[in-house]
Amino acid sequence: MKNTVLKIEDLEVSINENKILKGLNLEIKEGEVHALMGTNGAGKSTLVKTLSAHYDCVVTNGVITYKKKNLLDLDVSQRANEGIFMSFQSPIEVPGVNNSYFLKTAMNEKRKYAGLEEIDAMEFLKHVKEETAKFNIDRKLLQRDLNDGFSGGEKKRNELIQLLMLQPDLILLDEIDSGLDVDAIKTVANVINSMLDGKRSILMITHYDRLLELIKPDFVHILNDGKIVKTGDYSLALELDEKGYEAIGIKDESK
Amino acid sequence: MKVNEIKGLNLPNKKDEEFLKINLDALFSYDFKDVQTYEFDIMGLKTVDDEKSYESVLFDITRSIDNKQKVITINKNIAEPIFLIHKIKEDETFFTNSLKIEVAKDIKAQVVEVFVSSSKNSAYSVNRTFELDENSSLEYVKVQDFDVSNSFIFNSYVEQQESSTLDFTNFEYGNGFILNNFINNINKENITYNLNGLVKLKDDTNCSNLIKTVHNAKSSLSNIDYKHSLKDNSKAIFKAKSIVNETALFTKAFQNTNTILLSDDATIFAQPHLEIYIDELEASHGATTGSLNKEQLLYLESRGIHKELAYEILLKAFEEKIAHNIKDEIIKDFIETYERSKYV
Numbered sequence: 001m002k003n004t005v006l007k008i009e010d011l012e013v014s015i016n017e018n019k020i021l022k023g024l025n026l027e028i029k030e031g032e033v034h035a036l037m038g039t040n041g042a043g044k045s046t047l048v049k050t051l052s053a054h055y056d057c058v059v060t061n062g063v064i065t066y067k068k069k070n071l072l073d074l075d076v077s078q079r080a081n082e083g084i085f086m087s088f089q090s091p092i093e094v095p096g097v098n099n100s101y102f103l104k105t106a107m108n109e110k111r112k113y114a115g116l117e118e119i120d121a122m123e124f125l126k127h128v129k130e131e132t133a134k135f136n137i138d139r140k141l142l143q144r145d146l147n148d149g150f151s152g153g154e155k156k157r158n159e160l161i162q163l164l165m166l167q168p169d170l171i172l173l174d175e176i177d178s179g180l181d182v183d184a185i186k187t188v189a190n191v192i193n194s195m196l197d198g199k200r201s202i203l204m205i206t207h208y209d210r211l212l213e214l215i216k217p218d219f220v221h222i223l224n225d226g227k228i229v230k231t232g233d234y235s236l237a238l239e240l241d242e243k244g245y246e247a248i249g250i251k252d253e254s255k
Numbered sequence: 256m257k258v259n260e261i262k263g264l265n266l267p268n269k270k271d272e273e274f275l276k277i278n279l280d281a282l283f284s285y286d287f288k289d290v291q292t293y294e295f296d297i298m299g300l301k302t303v304d305d306e307k308s309y310e311s312v313l314f315d316i317t318r319s320i321d322n323k324q325k326v327i328t329i330n331k332n333i334a335e336p337i338f339l340i341h342k343i344k345e346d347e348t349f350f351t352n353s354l355k356i357e358v359a360k361d362i363k364a365q366v367v368e369v370f371v372s373s374s375k376n377s378a379y380s381v382n383r384t385f386e387l388d389e390n391s392s393l394e395y396v397k398v399q400d401f402d403v404s405n406s407f408i409f410n411s412y413v414e415q416q417e418s419s420t421l422d423f424t425n426f427e428y429g430n431g432f433i434l435n436n437f438i439n440n441i442n443k444e445n446i447t448y449n450l451n452g453l454v455k456l457k458d459d460t461n462c463s464n465l466i467k468t469v470h471n472a473k474s475s476l477s478n479i480d481y482k483h484s485l486k487d488n489s490k491a492i493f494k495a496k497s498i499v500n501e502t503a504l505f506t507k508a509f510q511n512t513n514t515i516l517l518s519d520d521a522t523i524f525a526q527p528h529l530e531i532y533i534d535e536l537e538a539s540h541g542a543t544t545g546s547l548n549k550e551q552l553l554y555l556e557s558r559g560i561h562k563e564l565a566y567e568i569l570l571k572a573f574e575e576k577i578a579h580n581i582k583d584e585i586i587k588d589f590i591e592t593y594e595r596s597k598y599v
Contacts (some may be wrong), residue, residue, distance in 0.1 A: 053558055055549065082558035092554040096572025105568070106558040113559065146554075167562060 011062035022226030038223035081113035083169030189214030336365035343372035401431035456489035470503035485521035
């Protein structure tokens with residue numbers, strides 16, 4: 001039997017004292033790909049932000065167990081070093097911090113956390129070169145400052161480089177496909193699919209069926225008003241795409 | 256010797272607008288055991304009497320103790336910057352030093368001065384005059400690293416001829432009581448005057464920068480940019496006044512200061528001030544104060560970089576902006592690798 005990576009029980013989360021998640025349950029096992037869909041304001045982003053310990057999210061009830069640890073006891077960087085990676089919907093620009101320096105620091109922090117030796121600049125460059133070459137990702141992004149002045153597509157590609165280098169165990173993708181053209185979406189899918197090794201798990205938020213076509217989810221969850229109201233397989237995403245939320249009995253709160 | 260007992264010296268009063276918030280009493284009433292002129296270890300520098308009359312009384316402190324001024328004339332292009340290192344080691348002593356740097360027509364020059372003290376209860380009063388001839392350019396970088404219990408007064412007076420450029424960058428690192436005073440009357444056309452500073456303070460350090468720039472001639476640029484990074488109980492004062500007179504059409508006059516307060520007790524008093532008498536110009540002034548950007552912190556942490564290191568990385572990025580503006584690569588390297596321990 002596959003091990004459970006993440007178990008969320010009865011999770012309630014508020015942002016600015018507004019209750020967004022209202023008793024959410026979800027279990028993700030090793031190697032599984034879960035897609036999270038739902039109307040605007042349903043709480044999708046709040047869920048992934050909560051998992052990565054975003055300061056906006058206040059957990060008022062519930063338990064989150066990650067690799068048998070109480071996730072809520074871990075701070076942002078500890079969660080990252082334990083293998084949780086959240087790809088930001090809008091990656092933050094950090095002028096003055098070189099992208100390559102940032103990534104090497106992040107890798108070495110993770111290695112230190114795991115009790116491994118740090119890698120030097122040469123090893124780092126070699127590793128980056130190998131990984132980016134596989135997917136034809138432009139390495140010039142690494143010479144620039146972190147996300148500074150990057151286009152939307154460049155920011156997302158930069159998130160992919162980080163994914164490849166940090167090799168997380170649980171990948172949270174918050175609309176990684178937003179603002180990307182078809183070719184860029186293919187690159188995203190290629191990177192993600194290459195990382196699916198039967199152990200690594202994914203929780204992805206998407207509105208776009210194209211990405212789901214390319215990365216076939218094992219489970220599709222529909223989130224509405226802070227709770228998962230429907231779970232199915234890939235066919236649920238297809239049904240949703242065809243008929244819309246109302247036809248499957250979900251009221252769009254944002255309308 | 257007490258500064259406030261020097262005959263004929265009219266010291267600034269703390270009631271003067273310019274010196275509000277700066278308490279000079281402790282320095283001026285302190286009884287120093289000795290007074291000395293700090294001598295350069297360069298042979299054969301020309302010496303002149305400094306007969307100029309300055310509009311700021313702060314210049315008169317050095318002059319009333321010793322009005323001799325050394326002169327460095329740069330009349331050919333030199334490949335490497337000139338480094339002048341001042342080390343104050345004697346306790347209880349009031350030092351003075353006065354230097355004029357002249358850059359000849361069409362010449363490019365670079366000068367770095369480092370002021371370090373490891374003494375107790377000493378003070379250093381320094382006057383600098385910069386004379387830039389037509390179409391010359393000078394990159395001048397000052398590093399101040401004075402120890403606690405020491406005081407430092409630095410006065411800068413600039414005279415630029417047409418089409419000359421002065422890039423003036425200051426690094427305020429020390430722990431003492433610091434007062435910098437910059438005056439530039441822009442009386443010629445097409446002048447560029449960039450005045451930048453990083454004020455990085457901790458403990459009970461007190462650092463003030465008084466900046467006065469007057470545009471009297473057409474088509475010149477003054478750009479003042481200061482970053483403050485303030486820890487503990489430190490206090491910084493930034494008062495920049497730029498005046499653009501009627502004769503100074505098409506001037507560009509910019510002032511900017513950004514401050515990051517790293518403790519609840521750190522204080523910044525920032526007052527960018529523009530006084531403009533014409534319409535045909537570009538001008539702006541701004542001051543920001545805050546802590547580090549929490550979204551950026553979160554982003555770094557979310558990739559496994561622990562909070563303290565993320566904080567350090569972002570602070571360094573903020574502080575390095577000033578060093579990045581330095582044009583000369585040798586000076587840039589010098590600043591990037593600067594360590595106080597090499598000089599004390």
